[in-house]
Amino acid sequence: xxxxxxxxxxxxxxxxxxxxxxxxxxxxxxxxxxxxxxxxxxxxxxxxxxxxxxxxxxxxxxxxxxxxxxxxxxxxxxxxxxxxxxxxxxxxxxxxxxxxxxxxxxxxxxxxxxxxxxxxxxxxxxxxxxxxxxxxxxxxxxxxxxxxxxxxxxxxxxxxxxxxxxxxxx
Numbered sequence: 001x002x003x004x005x006x007x008x009x010x011x012x013x014x015x016x017x018x019x020x021x022x023x024x025x026x027x028x029x030x031x032x033x034x035x036x037x038x039x040x041x042x043x044x045x046x047x048x049x050x051x052x053x054x055x056x057x058x059x060x061x062x063x064x065x066x067x068x069x070x071x072x073x074x075x076x077x078x079x080x081x082x083x084x085x086x087x088x089x090x091x092x093x094x095x096x097x098x099x100x101x102x103x104x105x106x107x108x109x110x111x112x113x114x115x116x117x118x119x120x121x122x123x124x125x126x127x128x129x130x131x132x133x134x135x136x137x138x139x140x141x142x143x144x145x146x147x148x149x150x151x152x153x154x155x156x157x158x159x160x161x162x163x164x165x166x167x168x169x170x
Contacts, residue, residue, distance in 0.1 A: 006033050012164040013055040022103045025052050025138035030162040035134045040104045040111040047113040051100040052134035058163040063129045075126040092144040093123035
């Protein structure tokens with residue numbers, strides 16, 4: 001569950017009312033949510049495969065810069081030539097699906113439209129670093145190898161303070 005304060009922060013981060021939040025997936029070291037765990041079907045009925053949705057605008061901007069640098073192509077090239085990396089990425093895909101299934105079960109939701117589809121291109125492509133970083137933040141180190149790499153490249157995005165002010169002014 002999320003608190004009204006968390007929902008206010010997330011709305012400020014996104015610039016809109018958040019939808020289908022199951023829980024806070026991760027908190028930034030500044031204290032704000034930076035990843036929400038999202039239900040696999042939004043309240044309006046739309047299937048939503050992005051279980052871990054990155055909400056921090058600062059992180060999203062920095063990841064956008066990484067995406068435009070060609071990093072995804074480099075990662076995908078490595079994926080095609082490194083069998084150990086491919087196995088780890090496959091495991092990340094399976095972990096993502098298991099997490100989504102658990103969230104769906106908690107809400108008594110079945111979403112056959114996205115069965116077997118994780119996010120971010122897993123398990124054979126790299127097409128969204130935002131999703132991979134969100135998964136790495138929520139699941140912790142060692143679960144998503146490319147997400148871990150993205151987080152390493154980001155550095156301490158929180159060092160200059162919260163990306164948005166909290167309802168109590170923090």
